[in-house]
Amino acid sequence: xxxxxxxxxxxxxxxxxxxxxxxxxxxFDVFEPIVVFVVAWGTMFVVRGAAIILxxxxxxxxxxxxxxxxxxxxxxxxxxxxxxxxxxxxxxxPIGVRLARLAPAPPRRYRSRTVIFWALLATAFAGTVSIGxxxxxxxxxxxxxxxxLVQGRTLALTRVVRSVPAYVSHASYLLTPAAIVLFAIGYAxxxxxxxxxxxxxxxxxxxxxxxxxxxxxxxxxxxxYVVYYYTTVRRRPGMLWxxxxxxxxxxxxxxxxxxxxxxxxxTVGLATxxxxxxxxxTKALAPITEGAxxxxxxxxxxxxxxxxxxxxxQHGWAVFGDLLTRPIxxxxxxxxxxxxxxxxxxALWPDEVSTEGVVVANPEFSVLFQFYMDFGIVSAALxxxxxxxxxxxxxxxxxxxxxxxLARIVFALxxxxxxxxxxxxxxxxxxKIVFTFGPLLMLFSHAATRTRAVSWQGALGRxxxxxxxxxxxxxxxxx
Numbered sequence: 430x431x432x433x434x435x436x437x438x439x440x441x442x443x444x445x446x447x448x449x450x451x452x453x454x455x456x457f458d459v460f461e462p463i464v465v466f467v468v469a470w471g472t473m474f475v476v477r478g479a480a481i482i483l484x485x486x487x488x489x490x491x492x493x494x495x496x497x498x499x500x501x502x503x504x505x506x507x508x509x510x511x512x513x514x515x516x517x518x519x520x521x522x523p524i525g526v527r528l529a530r531l532a533p534a535p536p537r538r539y540r541s542r543t544v545i546f547w548a549l550l551a552t553a554f555a556g557t558v559s560i561g562x563x564x565x566x567x568x569x570x571x572x573x574x575x576x577x578l579v580q581g582r583t584l585a586l587t588r589v590v591r592s593v594p595a596y597v598s599h600a601s602y603l604l605t606p607a608a609i610v611l612f613a614i615g616y617a618x619x620x621x622x623x624x625x626x627x628x629x630x631x632x633x634x635x636x637x638x639x640x641x642x643x644x645x646x647x648x649x650x651x652x653x654y655v656v657y658y659y660t661t662v663r664r665r666p667g668m669l670w671x672x673x674x675x676x677x678x679x680x681x682x683x684x685x686x687x688x689x690x691x692x693x694x695x696t697v698g699l700a701t702x703x704x705x706x707x708x709x710x711t712k713a714l715a716p717i718t719e720g721a722x723x724x725x726x727x728x729x730x731x732x733x734x735x736x737x738x739x740x741x742x743q744h745g746w747a748v749f750g751d752l753l754t755r756p757i758x759x760x761x762x763x764x765x766x767x768x769x770x771x772x773x774x775x776a777l778w779p780d781e782v783s784t785e786g787v788v789v790a791n792p793e794f795s796v797l798f799q800f801y802m803d804f805g806i807v808s809a810a811l812x813x814x815x816x817x818x819x820x821x822x823x824x825x826x827x828x829x830x831x832x833x834x835l836a837r838i839v840f841a842l843x844x845x846x847x848x849x850x851x852x853x854x855x856x857x858x859x860x861k862i863v864f865t866f867g868p869l870l871m872l873f874s875h876a877a878t879r880t881r882a883v884s885w886q887g888a889l890g891r892x893x894x895x896x897x898x899x900x901x902x903x904x905x906x907x908x
Contacts, residue, residue: 436510437478444467445467451463459671460844462844462847465844469847473509474725477718478506480718494777494780504730509797513813515813517817518814519814520821522821525822529825535833535873541614547875548610552611559598560637603865603868604630604650606868607630608627608650611623611626611627613838616661634647645849648845653844656844679717680713683713725794729797735773740772740776745804752855770798773794796852796853798854816851826840839866846862
């Protein structure tokens with residue numbers, strides 16, 4: 430295992446480099462995308478990779494089949510090293526800065542009533558459509574969709590969710606931008622009714638996502654609230670608060686993972702399950718070191734046993750082919766090919782595909798998988814460079830237009846999306862971006878005006894200027 434440790438050490442150095450540069454420049458910002466990437470990538474590959482070696486967990490275990498990964502673990506770690514280095518190199522290059530300067534500046538004036546109306550309409554539409562289709566889908570198999578949501582994750586709920594058309598399920602993505610827009614209005618005006626409306630939008634998303642066990646979907650919601658608040662008051666949380674928040678998040682996430690299945694709550698009980706976690710806090714780290722939530726390096730190593738020897742490279746179709754065919758409803762094209770991830774799952778774990786041909790398994794192999802499926806390590810490096818440049822571009826755009834509420838909202842939604850982007854496949858992330866940012870940008874474009882309308886800041890109330898404090902205080906470029 431000497432080779433694996435050498436690769437892990439090299440990857441740790443690559444991830445530490447940009448943080449060291451930011452500290453040396455006195456520009457460290459806990460919300461900068463490179464910081465979020467380092468934490469996410471390090472957790473996925475360095476922490477989990479080291480845990481696999483130390484605990485000798487050389488099998489990727491699925492409910493229907495386990496695959497040995499000892500021989501290909503070094504390949505997965507090497508791929509992570511190349512991908513991480515490509516992301517960091519592109520992020521630290523001037524490409525992202527140039528992209529931000531080429532992007533159009535956000536309008537300075539908006540019709541506030543238009544923004545408010547469409548944010549409330551998006552909340553009502555997304556909630557009604559998402560819950561309505563769950564009720565209809567549940568009735569078709571003789572169960573109550575609302576009752577299933579209350580019960581938590583069950584096989585029946587999985588069947589109902591899988592039967593809902595993809596475009597309908599994506600309607601819930603509207604709730605996160607609607608919630609943060611309403612929060613921005615309520616915070617700027619100090620209006621509790623808009624804050625309550627924001628809480629309703631957030632509550633609807635929690636109702637739809639939490640019973641399915643999709644905690645990753647709640648990250649953009651919670652993260653956008655935090656990032657938008659701190660960017661608006663122009664400060665950053667101190668390291669003590671960051672550590673406390675991280676600790677609470679790990680514990681809550683582990684508790685949620687423990688009790689999300691209805692069978693566990695029925696046999697063990699909610700109070701007992703949480704009590705067990707409280708009595709042994711080290712169990713909270715189990716999802717990171719050995720659980721399915723942080724299985725990306727193990728899953729990637731399992732896939733590398735078969736790609737490209739058994740499952741050949743796709744030569745462009747893994748990314749661009751999936752991007753072109755994914756928007757076409759399967760009802761219109763019965764023979765539409767499966768996504769590359771589903772094809773691999775069906776090949777390696779055929780028993781986790783239903784009789785209707787629906788893939789019920791949900792392992793994640795990280796963003797490297799889909800990039801690698803095209804041209805191997807070369808396409809993986811190019812794909813991660815694209816991610817790095819895009820992440821830097823978003824951050825520089827925010828720095829250029831930090832006075833703009835729209836720029837702050839976009840940035841607030843983008844920061845937690847970095848974690849999802851490196852965890853999921855490229856096309857899955859692209860779909861989330863389209864359904865999250867597309868309606869938001871169209872709304873602000875429609876509400877923008879060049880007439881003598883009241884500006885966004887004037888219409889919503891001015892946010893008091895607050896001195897920069899916390900971990901961002903040393904960022905001289907902010908001033």
